[in-house]
Amino acid sequence: MGLPDARRVIVVGAGLGGTATAVRLLQFAREPLQVVVIERRPDHRSAGVAYHPNGNHWHHVFNIQAGRMSMFREDVDDFVSWANDEADRSGWPEQWSGFTFTESGPAPRRIYADYLAARLAEAAREAADGVTLVEADGEVVDLQTGGGRVEVVVENRTVPPSDAGRRRVTLQADHVVLATGLEERDLPFAADVADHPSFVRHPYSEAGIERILGIRQDAEVAIVGTLLSAYDSASVLLRRGHTGRIHMISRSGMTLRTYPSDHRHHVLSLPAPRLHSDGYEGRDDLVRKCRDEWERACAAVAEQHPGMAPAVVTERVAKSWEPHLPEILARVPSSDLCALLDSYGGLVATLRVGAVAYITEFVDAALKDGGQLVLTTGKVDAIAGTGTGTLWLTVSGPGPARTIEADLVISNFGRETDYERVGSALWTNLLRKKTAARHRRTGRGVEVDDGGFLLGPSGARSGPITVIGCPREGDEIVRHGRMGAFTFNLAAIKNHSVGVAATVLRELESCYAGPAGDVAVSNDQEVREAFARSVQLDVHRMAARRRAVREAMAARLEESLEALRDAMTRGGAAPAPDHSLRFAVNGAATTRLNDLSVTPRDLRSLLGLDSPPVPR
DSSP states (O other): OOOOOOEEEEEEOOSHHHHHHHHHHHHHOOSOEEEEEEESOGGGTTTHHHHOGGGOOTTOBOSSOGGGOOSOTTOTTHHHHHHHHTOOOTTOOHHHHTOOOOTTSOOBGGGHHHHHHHHHHHHHHTOOTTEEEEEEEOEEEEEEEETTEEEEEEEOTTSOTTOHHHHEEEEEESEEEEOOOOOBOOOGGGGGGTTOTTEESOTTSHHHHHHHHHSOTTOOEEEEOSSHHHHHHHHHHHHTTOOSOEEEEESSOOOOOBOOTTOOOOOOOOOOOOOSOSSOOOHHHHHHHHHHHHHHHHHHHHHHOTTSOGGGHHHHHHHHHGGGHHHHHTTSOHHHHHHHHHHHHHHHHHHTOOBOHHHHHHHHHHHHHTSSEEEEESEEEEEEEOSSSOEEEEEEOSSSOEEEEESEEEEOOOBOOOTTSOOOHHHHHHHHTTSSOBOTTTSSSBOBOTTOEEEOTTSSEEEEEEEOSGGGHHHHHHHHOOOGGGGTSHHHHHHHHHHHHHHHHHHHOGGGOSOOOOOOOOSOHHHHHHHHHHHHHHHHHHHOOSHHHHHHHHHHHHHHHHHHHHHHHHTTOOOOOHHHHHHHHHHHHHHHHTOTTSOHHHHHHHTTTTSOOOOO
């Protein structure tokens, strides 16, 4: 019997989310498939804003430890192993060229693009027969669904507008994955200085880095923000010997906590917060109760784990609360939920993560000195030119309004969370045509279902379109209790990429063809054991990066499924169709790969990936 014709999946965006999903599609696919990854900015391929080399100085490092940066949740050491054993260091500066990377240590962000590109190339080489990768440049500006397929409209910005025939093309896809990444927010307070030579709107760009490095060393610098992006900019200046005053300004005035040098991620199982009521009595009451429970939980962790560094106590508590937050948030009216997220979402996210010492050491030392680096709590109301090349910043509250004169002003990225305000042509069209809908409960991102499928205003799937990363922010909050960057960071994207890739292939591959149906796993011990063996084999198949291993696991999986069918028949159950069994087993395997209740290192052990799979 011949192979089926290749299906086509188009991935929109080639940053972390798009690359990770493409890798998983190439890794999981058993039947012919063309994976097309389209990126509107070639320099962002396999990188996005966060990691592209032109916009990241060698002093920009991951805020978390290198050992948490593997793109494979089930292979926690992969990034460190690549950086130590595989990376081409020929263009690296002396500081990093001889560096030995460790699980708890730092790593420069700009090398991550090489890592992602290497793993994408590896996945393409090791893909099954007929499974191919196409990388294309262009901006996807519209989607049209119909007949179970999607028309993808792509504009090529490198073609002159006069050549309209080549400028816009329409591609056919069996499925589309939207991995569009961060959307930029307008900054009304900086509207008058957007093009001013002393204003850096994009510190993670080649031009932005050049401007920061080009400022004279005694210049007065103002940085809008006090968290990671602000630390990046301040650290680059201080490491190169800047002597002028640096102002860091934000509404919260919060700063980063420093991880201990031997920090390893860990998940504590703590009791759910006791809010003493099944109802909802208003925002103020909820905040008060949560604050009381938070202080109690932090005190309990400190007492029960006396060897734990104080800097990570809040991280442990915040992580442990995530499974309980969806039930709590479900009680809160949408208008109140939006207000609470605006007021406290950033605080909760900040308490959930720290930064490695490489990022914080210079900034924290300057803050303690109290002279060169000044922390200002307040809102930047306006930035205006002075006529002499400097800029005036007006900052309000608490207390009377203040003005700061600076030779250079650096703004952070300014992420837009309301997709009805984004400037993207694609999202504007999808919302206008009601293919997408703004997330109703939170106002952040768009509506998706539990499989990541894009939903329209009616709540129905808009077609074979799934979503990865930032656009799922609101759904991650209400479904998984994640906050801030944890709704779209590396950890979330790892899970999105596994879940979406597996779901897409269950929709497209012939081995799953037919109604999914329910597969009831009886209480019969033989049936339960046979089902568990099949799930474990599918986990090993999905996690395998080498084609030969996957093929061996797939063959053993078919044998195991036959044994499962026989066990179900002996147990008195009605025989389940082949496709239904595969569907149920693959769904369970996907759930196990995405287990959020344990750390990635514990997950690998739990899945038995360091041991041979179950015996025949």
